[in-house]
Amino acid sequence: CVAxxxxxxxxxxxxxxxxxxxxxxxxxxxxxxxxxxxxxxxYLQFNDAEQPVALQLGGSDPTALxxxxxxxxxxxxxxxxxxxxxxxxxxxxxxxxxxxxxxxxLVAECVAAMKAVVDIPVTVKSRIGIDDLDSFEFLMDFVTKxxxxxxxxxxxxxxxxxxxxxxxxxxxDIPPLDYERVYxxxxxxxxxxxxxxxxxxxxxxxxxxLKHVDGVMLGREIYHNxxxxxxxxxxxxxxxxxxxxxxxxxEHVADYISGYEAxxxxxxxxxxxxxxxxxxxxxxxxxxxxxSENGTRNEIPGRELLVVAGRFFNSM
Numbered sequence: 018c019v020a021x022x023x024x025x026x027x028x029x030x031x032x033x034x035x036x037x038x039x040x041x042x043x044x045x046x047x048x049x050x051x052x053x054x055x056x057x058x059x060y061l062q063f064n065d066a067e068q069p070v071a072l073q074l075g076g077s078d079p080t081a082l083x084x085x086x087x088x089x090x091x092x093x094x095x096x097x098x099x100x101x102x103x104x105x106x107x108x109x110x111x112x113x114x115x116x117x118x119x120x121x122x123l124v125a126e127c128v129a130a131m132k133a134v135v136d137i138p139v140t141v142k143s144r145i146g147i148d149d150l151d152s153f154e155f156l157m158d159f160v161t162k163x164x165x166x167x168x169x170x171x172x173x174x175x176x177x178x179x180x181x182x183x184x185x186x187x188x189x190d191i192p193p194l195d196y197e198r199v200y201x202x203x204x205x206x207x208x209x210x211x212x213x214x215x216x217x218x219x220x221x222x223x224x225x226x227l228k229h230v231d232g233v234m235l236g237r238e239i240y241h242n243x244x245x246x247x248x249x250x251x252x253x254x255x256x257x258x259x260x261x262x263x264x265x266x267x268e269h270v271a272d273y274i275s276g277y278e279a280x281x282x283x284x285x286x287x288x289x290x291x292x293x294x295x296x297x298x299x300x301x302x303x304x305x306x307x308x309s310e311n312g313t314r315n316e317i318p319g320r321e322l323l324v325v326a327g328r329f330f331n332s333m
Contacts, residue, residue, distance in 0.1 A: 018044060018172070019034055019042070019236070020236030021073040028062060028064060029277070030290040031045070032064050033266075034239070036265075036266045037266055038250050040253075042070070042096070043070045044072075045071065047100045050081040054081060054084060061092045072094045072096070073142070075103070077117060079127045083134045095138075097131055099142070101114065101141055102174050103115055104178040118178075124141065125165060129167060138169070140170040141171055142171075142172040142174070143171065144174050145174070145195060145198050151177040153201065156202065169208075171210070172212040173199045176192040176193065178192065196213065196215075203231070213229075213230045214234035227253075241293045242293050243294060243296075247260055270291065270323060271320040274320050275318075275319070277319075278319055285313045288323070304330050307326050
């Protein structure tokens with residue numbers, strides 16, 4: 018899976034990722050129930066080509082979550098995921114995200130409300146603990162209570178979250194990883210689907226984790242090195258038919274940009290997600306600089322900009 022990442026995994030980013038993997042499950046950035054119900058924009062918009070795609074919801078009102086889940090199913094999403102892992106102050110003030118780990122009964126009520134109105138899976142993404150509530154017994158109690166409400170899939174970020182004293186960025190690095198705790202949940206509750214998240218960077222690491230759990234979720238590593246996705250179908254899903262080159266990725270996205278610009282969109286909305294396409298390759302720095310300097314120049318059609326850049330860098 019590719020993790021939900023605020024301001025990053027929007028629909029354009031997900032389309033880009035889907036050109037490189039047909040099987041990886043993609044998650045939207047977190048969308049609040051308030052935005053969906055009261056916002057003026059279409060926060061549920063996505064391209065059918067993105068599927069399988071899951072909607073991550075932020076909220077703690079069971080009625081509002083159920084309403085949004087029902088809308089999402091009608092739009093064609095494959096899964097609803099409840100955010101119980103984000104540690105930011107803004108999220109805490111809205112009473113959702115990681116602070117909900119301290120309220121397992123409320124999380125269970127939210128899950129039950131959503132499951133009552135949809136047929137697609139309702140899943141939960143959480144940390145392994147928060148603040149001083151970081152024992153294995155605390156995590157086991159949380160998972161057990163939410164499981165009783167009908168949740169069969171848990172995505173566990175293998176770090177606890179500090180809700181005070183650390184920024185969201187620091188919460189991604191400072192609390193130590195504890196993969197063994199996630200493995201133990203799977204050992205004790207084998208009937209659950211357990212997906213592990215946090216600090217995972219390579220296909221080899223994914224394969225190691227898959228000896229202990231059912232799935233692996235990558236986040237920042239995919240954003241900064243997206244071509245890693247081209248190995249996912251072959252080495253994780255056993256499908257070697259979808260392997261593509263960077264040139265083919267550029268061609269697919271260039272066609273997508275043409276359609277988006279024809280509808281009034283800006284090429285930069287798509288191009289900004291492609292900075293890491295040549296990560297680890299000769300010319301990677303020049304690629305990033307070229308996109309940064311030219312991606313917002315509206316006088317250059319986005320398709321032309323990408324194709325020209327791709328021809329140059331693929332000839333290096």
